[in-house]
Amino acid sequence: MSFPVEKRQGFLVVMLAGEVDLSRSPEARKVIMKALKKMHSVMVDMSRVEYIDSSGVASLVEGFQYARSNNLEFALAGVSEAAMNVLRLARLDQVFPIYASLEARLEAGA
């Protein structure tokens, strides 16, 4: 099953959920990269991610690197505790722009 994507106020929001592991990270990567090629600003809603492994994190890193080299916006929002622990341990919380929630970024405006 693919991860849903929604358009919200000028953002494409990719909604990752469940276990983003070796079996599902190729799909996550595909959805994220497709969104970045379609829209200038992409947010990844991670509020429903229960587990993420290094392959799942790699799909976020790829999105981040692509956005950076193409002057696009790529951010994570509402990161679940399980996912946040992984990002924090790897100090990736210093790398990704992270917002408390989707709304927090939307309210901030352009």
Add this chain to the structure above:
Amino acid sequence: MPGVWILDPAPRMQNQSLMEDAVTATGIRPSDLPAPPKGAIRIVQACSRDGVDSGDLAAIVTNDPILTAELLRVANSAYFGLVSQVRSVPRAVAILGNRALRNLMLCISMRDALRAESIPGFDIEAYWEDALRRAVSARSLAAVAALDADECFTVGLLQDFGLLVMLYLNPQQVGHWQALARATPEARRELELELFHTSHDQVGLMLATNWGLPSDLGAAMGYHHEGPAEDTPQQGLSLRQVAACADWMAAVYRCDDKREAIQQTRTLLMTNFAVAAEQCDALLQSVSESLAEAATAMGMRVGEQIPFEGVLREANLRLAEENLSYQELTWRLEQTLAERNQIAGELQRELQLAREVQKSLLPASMLLPGISGLNLSARAVSGDFYDYYQLTDGRVAFCLADVSGKGMHAALLMAKTASLFRCLGKGIQEPGKLLAMLNREIFETSVRGMFVTMLAGVLDPSSGRVTLSSAGHLPALHLGGGALIAEYPAQAPPLGVNPDSLFPSDTFELRGGCLYLYTDGLLEAYVGDRRLEHDGLMRLLLQHAHLPLGKRAQAIAAAARNSNGGVEDDLTLVIIEDCGSHVRQ
């Protein structure tokens, strides 16, 4: 509409509602239909009247000189052979009887109804040869169906006349004639629906209704594929069955799939008329034998006929070919499986080689005092690695790393990182600086967001001092005296993520304790039914702290192995011991 019909249109609606249904089904208006052959229709109408006088019939026929000549020729032919030769119409009418006269007149009229030039580019003779074969087939069934032979012949000749009408109305579809001719009856009807959005039986029924043909003849024309609705009278059932069988009998000689046509003919003849296979084959044989004679009688031209034995041979040959194809398919499948096994074997050998190369990247066991490492891979190749070596000043450089993802691409990045560490680490002895250099190198060639988490450090065995830097790796654990002394979590992100990352270092002394570096394969391993996680790992390490260094890593890993003796994820562990502490004390 081209004026190809002999007579003017004179549509006569026998059944208005039936006609409306037919218009709905075919999409053809009655006015689009070819005009009926007037002379024949007059005979048909006259014959259906009770107490019709043979003199009147003879008068109607005589009124049309072409019809008269044809009637005498056909009636005197060997195929329809009368007992004695007849030279006058009244005599022919008297000998033939009303019904036979009607049928003969219909056959003659329909044959001439559409001329070759009315459907440009169409081989009308080929159509009539096919129709004649159905007529002969139907006639051959008269005895088993207990029906009049000429009546059967007429049904066979007219049952697919709708196809000719459809081609006449849609001459742009003439190019599909060969495909129509080679198809089995059911497939042909499907193709007709595709090409004309109606079928010959629907058009045939409309035509029969419009022209006022006898109802049983109309029923045979209209319902030899599908029966009428259940609430309508089941007219001329035997005649319809004869028509359905004749369709398949003719197909035996015409269609590509002769085997199916023979099989279907045998089934139909058995079901409808209890005709056994042998008798069915004899009837089929009679079709090819009688065709030329019937053609002569009807004044039609037919090509050279293949005898039924020839058709049977062709069908059997095809069956043999299919069997051969099946054998060939089996052979190819076996070949493919053999190739697959060969490739799998080669891949396995390649993986084994890759595994050996990877192992060679790891340091030999207990190469140096005070440091020990272990790597268990969940797959053939691993994305984890560790390394240590002595620097020129006697200190020991060490690292432990984990590449994101699994499989060959992770193993290749692992090999690259391990080589860079060994190569650059001898020159850049400050762990933070070394990681910054590795980070830039890996970032430059990074693909698909792959990254490496790494702990890199330098141990001074004489002082027990360690300088440690972490790129996004799990915290190193400093244990001693049966407790945790300190944890050293990452202060920078993994290698390959951000080229500008800075990698701070921690410097501390082991003070008789041990430093444990590990990958998530150990942290997430199950011991019993529970994942180790942070606290479980701590307990496990402390439980084994008393073991000599050479045995400790193995014992810890053994506790984390699954019931099959393997590991769920790549598992790597490095233990650095303060081996000089007793000298310092």
